[in-house]
Amino acid sequence: MASEQAFLQMKKRVQALPGQLLRVGDVADILAEGKEAFEGIPVARFGKTEGNMAVVELMEVLQVIREKEPALDIHTIGPPQTLVEFKTPEPVPRWFALAGVWALLFVGSGLAIMNFHTDVSMEQVHQRIYYLVTGAYNDRPLILQIPYSLGIGLGMVLFFNHVFKRKLNDEPSPLELEVFLYQENIDQYVIDHEKSQKRRGPRVPFG
Known part of the structure; x- marks a missing residue:
């Protein structure tokens, strides 16, 4: 009962x-x-x-x-x-789509970083810092450029809070928050659109 x-x-x-x-x-x-x-x-x-x-x-x-x-x-x-x-x-295998997205993001982010460094003259900044510290001019101060490049990668890992599939802590990353807010907006739009437009046609019978 x-x-x-x-x-x-x-x-x-x-x-x-x-x-x-x-x-x-x-x-x-x-x-x-x-x-x-x-x-x-x-x-x-x-x-x-x-x-x-x-x-x-x-x-x-x-x-x-x-x-x-x-x-x-x-x-x-x-x-x-x-x-x-x-x-x-899914019409496209997941691994194929994943490889395409990964390649696109890798090339795009690499170009964005290089263009940014060109705009702010990062190479000249490293040369100037090397000169101020050592008193000698070096057109390729690798002792600064290599740690700086590694630091960019480490900073991205800390910023996005992910190492491949493993999270460093339970705190959501900025990217996860943006994806969550985007999904919330999409869901609310679909709900409002269904109600306002009343697109729902005849349903298939239960039987």
Whole structure:
């Protein structure tokens, strides 16, 4: 016998296959006695016309639960909708795409650093520092240039807080924060766009 009270929290973002039947347990977390009876209730099945994202509203979940348990006292917390992202097969192998992005970033960042050093005359600065310290002129002060180059790489590691897949500490890097904020803005745009444009077409029947 199910409890007379239930607590429901919509998940922020979930992934699904195109045409997959989404149930209550897929889009929401439920805290209640006998919650298994609610988690299997069908909520929606989106067709191919939905694109690669869709939105499941809290009211839709409450409606299907009420149809089965009209006397259930449901308390809701958290966001009022769940963003559903449809997974599609990747047309390009991940290693190939990763190698292309890595090469692009490596060449681009290298050119950016070299152009910056040219703009600020870094070579002349090293020569001047070497002259001030030693009193002799050297057109290639490697004793300064080599540690400086190594320091740039070490500084990038400390700045982005990553050594390959390992993080130096639990503090998020500036890049991770920017990616997080970007994803938050994208999700909010999709949610607002779905609501305002009402592009949602007829859903595929549950059966």
